[in-house]
Amino acid sequence: MHETILSRTTLLTLLLAALLAAAPSLRAESPPLGPIPAEAQGPNIDPAAATRAYLNTIPPDAKARSDAYFEGGYWLILWNALLGAALSLLVLFAGWSAKWRDWTERATRFCFFNDSVY
Secondary structure, eight states: OHHHHHHHHHHHHHHHHHHHHHHHHHSOOOOOOOOOOGGGOSSSOOHHHHHHHHHHTSOHHHHHHHHHHHHHHHHHHHHHHHHHHHHHHHHHHTTHHHHHHHHHHHHOSSTHHHHHHO
């Protein structure tokens, strides 16, 4: 049994190391930055004007893709909350929560650990 645990740990460690080694090559290349707008140069710049000048340099199709990506995050948050609530209700009403609670009470010696194990 210890051999399978050790081999699984070794395998997971090697897999994690391979993923970390490959991470720089998985990153998307950033497009080169264009020229800095005149509003964003100099000792006294207006941040709002500099931001507007920079945003005006972004092509409309890239801005539309960025907006769609940003707004898609709201849907992910909503679906994550709904899925979490549905799974919680399933665990509660299916009786699995009570079974896990009973198992932790039998498996742990001190009641302090019951919540941690559950």
